[in-house]
Amino acid sequence: MSISVLTQKLLAINELKKFHQDLIEDDFSGLLYATFLHQKENWGMLSEGWKGFHSSKYKHYDFDWPATKGVVSHKWFGIKAQFNPTRFISSSAKVDTETIQNRKCFLCLNNLPEEQRGVLFEDQLIVLCNPAPIFNEHFTISHIEHKPQSILTNINLMMRLTKATGGDYSIFYNGPNCGASAPDHFHFQACPANELPAENDIIHHPEKFRILFSDEQFSVSVSENYLRNIIIIKSKTIDSTVKVFNSIYQLLQEINRISSEPMMNLLTFLNEEEFYLVIFPREKHRPDVYFAEGEERMLVSPGLVDMAGILVTPLQKDFDKMNNELIEKIYGEASLEQKKFNTLIDMISK
Numbered sequence: 001m002s003i004s005v006l007t008q009k010l011l012a013i014n015e016l017k018k019f020h021q022d023l024i025e026d027d028f029s030g031l032l033y034a035t036f037l038h039q040k041e042n043w044g045m046l047s048e049g050w051k052g053f054h055s056s057k058y059k060h061y062d063f064d065w066p067a068t069k070g071v072v073s074h075k076w077f078g079i080k081a082q083f084n085p086t087r088f089i090s091s092s093a094k095v096d097t098e099t100i101q102n103r104k105c106f107l108c109l110n111n112l113p114e115e116q117r118g119v120l121f122e123d124q125l126i127v128l129c130n131p132a133p134i135f136n137e138h139f140t141i142s143h144i145e146h147k148p149q150s151i152l153t154n155i156n157l158m159m160r161l162t163k164a165t166g167g168d169y170s171i172f173y174n175g176p177n178c179g180a181s182a183p184d185h186f187h188f189q190a191c192p193a194n195e196l197p198a199e200n201d202i203i204h205h206p207e208k209f210r211i212l213f214s215d216e217q218f219s220v221s222v223s224e225n226y227l228r229n230i231i232i233i234k235s236k237t238i239d240s241t242v243k244v245f246n247s248i249y250q251l252l253q254e255i256n257r258i259s260s261e262p263m264m265n266l267l268t269f270l271n272e273e274e275f276y277l278v279i280f281p282r283e284k285h286r287p288d289v290y291f292a293e294g295e296e297r298m299l300v301s302p303g304l305v306d307m308a309g310i311l312v313t314p315l316q317k318d319f320d321k322m323n324n325e326l327i328e329k330i331y332g333e334a335s336l337e338q339k340k341f342n343t344l345i346d347m348i349s350k
């Protein structure tokens with residue numbers, strides 16, 4: 001990547017001010033919002049994708065699992081299905097090594113469509129608009145160099161990015177084998193805060209999660225009866241968040257008996273000056289229904305967005321078919337299996 005290629009891809013503050021008059025250079029979330037407005041106006045592929053997103057259909061499913069017999073249950077969390085045909089390419093993407101090696105990387109600056117431009121973060125990441133959005137504003141925040149998707153050395157960067165958005169946006173990460181459609185090019189994604197159901201569940205229903213550890217610095221809690229097995233690190237500082245994450249990463253390696261990156265999706269956000277890092281450890285990338293034959297087959301390919309409560313279905317037939325039992329099955333297969341999760345809980349509690 002040459003400096004001149006990078007320069008061509010960056011939006012100048014004056015270009016952005018046309019869309020956001022009061023914008024100042026160190027207002028990072030203002031820069032994101034202005035980038036979105038600029039790109040929607042100037043990049044045809046995004047304005048098409050954005051219209052596609054706005055014609056998405058939704059269905060809502062309430063859960064209180066397991067339902068208690070004879071008791072009128074208070075449905076405390078919900079899952080949405082989003083029928084969004086513009087997601088077809090991403091959900092059906094082949095992500096095997098050979099396919100990846102033989103395709104042109106769509107996150108490399110050299111290969112971006114001419115109109116696709118963005119803003120820099122810490123001279124190493126570029127914030128770009130996702131042309132097939134799942135949210136009104138949906139960003140891909142990719143490295144300016146072509147290097148593999150990997151979290152261990154980048155978790156601090158993820159937390160700094162979270163801090164820079166000042167609570168306006170949530171940041172997420174899909175591991176190379178569980179949701180990233182460019183496993184060979186390092187990237188995060190971002191969406192407006194409070195859009196993901198899991199984020200609201202965690203903030204508004206802390207009593208539904210079991211605290212394993214808590215002191216003045218940080219706390220660690222886990223889900224119970226939430227369909228997905230998740231770990232929540234909550235802290236006032238980036239340093240302690242990163243330290244706890246590193247320990248859990250190691251435990252996940254031990255449990256899975258691997259030395260590579262354990263399959264996971266991550267969600268980070270700021271709420272009332274506290275950092276949240278939510279780990280969704282994974283067992284499988286794609287559920288059995290993805291590989292089923294004929295009518296049984298469903299195009300669902302869960303990444304963080306799906307795991308956090310918005311199941312994206314690019315095909316109408318899958319959207320029509322979705323129901324509580326299928327959601328339970330998809331999450332059950334995609335999440336770290338219960339036995340391993342119980343072992344992890346024991347290890348963290350020690």
Ligand SMILES: [Zn+2]
Nearest residue numbers: 105108146185
């Ligand atoms: Zn690349």
